[in-house]
Amino acid sequence: MSTALLRVKNLVKHFPIHGGLLSRVVDHVHAVDGVSFEVAAGETLGLVGESGCGKSTTGRCVLRLIEPTAGEVWFEGRDVTRLDKRSMRALCRDMQIIFQDPYASLNPRLTVEAIIGEALIIHGLAGKGSEYRDRIVDLLETVGLRGEHLRRFPHEFSGGQRQRIGIARALAVSPKLIICDEPVSALDVSIQAQVVNLLEDLQEKFGLTYLFIAHDLSVVEHISQRVAVMYLGRIVEIASARDLYTTPKHPYSEALLSAVPIPDPTIKRRRIVLQGDVPNPINPPKGCHFHPRCPKAMERCKVEAPLLREIAPGRVAACHLND
Numbered sequence: 001m002s003t004a005l006l007r008v009k010n011l012v013k014h015f016p017i018h019g020g021l022l023s024r025v026v027d028h029v030h031a032v033d034g035v036s037f038e039v040a041a042g043e044t045l046g047l048v049g050e051s052g053c054g055k056s057t058t059g060r061c062v063l064r065l066i067e068p069t070a071g072e073v074w075f076e077g078r079d080v081t082r083l084d085k086r087s088m089r090a091l092c093r094d095m096q097i098i099f100q101d102p103y104a105s106l107n108p109r110l111t112v113e114a115i116i117g118e119a120l121i122i123h124g125l126a127g128k129g130s131e132y133r134d135r136i137v138d139l140l141e142t143v144g145l146r147g148e149h150l151r152r153f154p155h156e157f158s159g160g161q162r163q164r165i166g167i168a169r170a171l172a173v174s175p176k177l178i179i180c181d182e183p184v185s186a187l188d189v190s191i192q193a194q195v196v197n198l199l200e201d202l203q204e205k206f207g208l209t210y211l212f213i214a215h216d217l218s219v220v221e222h223i224s225q226r227v228a229v230m231y232l233g234r235i236v237e238i239a240s241a242r243d244l245y246t247t248p249k250h251p252y253s254e255a256l257l258s259a260v261p262i263p264d265p266t267i268k269r270r271r272i273v274l275q276g277d278v279p280n281p282i283n284p285p286k287g288c289h290f291h292p293r294c295p296k297a298m299e300r301c302k303v304e305a306p307l308l309r310e311i312a313p314g315r316v317a318a319c320h321l322n323d
């Protein structure tokens with residue numbers, strides 16, 4: 001693997017809960033609880049888990065859209081968590097985000113030109129005269145839209161087209177890393193494939209690095225070289241996409257994988273239906289967070305939290321079954 005562009009170390013985000021007459025902090029939501037991973041330059045790391053597992057919060061903490069409670073985020077040798085506002089603004093050129101909801105993430109009052117141009121102006125990349133508009137037209141064409149679209153408003157586009165506008169906005173500043181926060185979850189299945197293909201083409205063309213967040217494994221299967229599986233604020237397994245899809249080493253990864261449809265009808269896979277919901281992140285279960293829902297749980301799992309440790313070269317998992 002090439003050098004890591006992004007290194008996240010023991011990232012923690014606890015959201016305080018206020019209560020009582022004096023609005024004191026009475027508890028915390030343990031959204032992200034000691035997450036560590038690396039993304040190599042040019043790589044796509046899939047980050048997968050059910051809603052509320054902390055994956056989007058992790059992505060936002062990396063960009064400091066949400067301030068982490070603790071931990072380190074190293075990008076090209078600099079700890080992002082220690083940068084002042086000015087340095088952080090400059091670094092935003094290199095790290096961009098594509099949001100889940102293309103309907104909510106674009107300002108409905110702005111034209112496409114203004115939406116994409118905003119980033120160019122903020123970072124002093126607008127150029128002179130016709131350069132500004134030419135650059136926006138170029139970006140629109142790069143994401144499969146047309147130059148004449150620049151005078152239109154977001155409501156005049158379909159969901160897939162709006163997501164393309166969001167991608168053009170992220171590309172405008174020529175970033176190195178893009179956090180793709182469930183970029184296709186709100187789209188029809190047929191459109192999802194088109195957007196994923198576009199992201200793959202752009203990665204090849206511009207040498208982009210992606211942290212690709214999704215709630216199911218089928219979406220990240222083709223785009224990711226490696227996949228990290230998250231459960232209740234913690235990473236439970238990281239493996240190459242191939243290893244994870246063929247031999248998952250954590251019962252939660254196994255359950256997620258069992259829900260992925262197989263195109264070949266002659267291959268049968270037993271569906272593992274997890275009982276119950278994801279536990280409350282205010283008061284996560286003791287021991288292994290997954291034990292109340294794990295079909296393979298043992299007595300030990302209720303009291304002893306498994307460590308995320310290397311079980312094969314380039315592969316880590318947090319489960320006592322791998323001891």
Ligand code: SF4
Binds near residue numbers: 251252289301318319
């Ligand atoms: Fe299941 Fe125990 Fe492994 Fe947790 S440590 S995933 S409860 S077997």
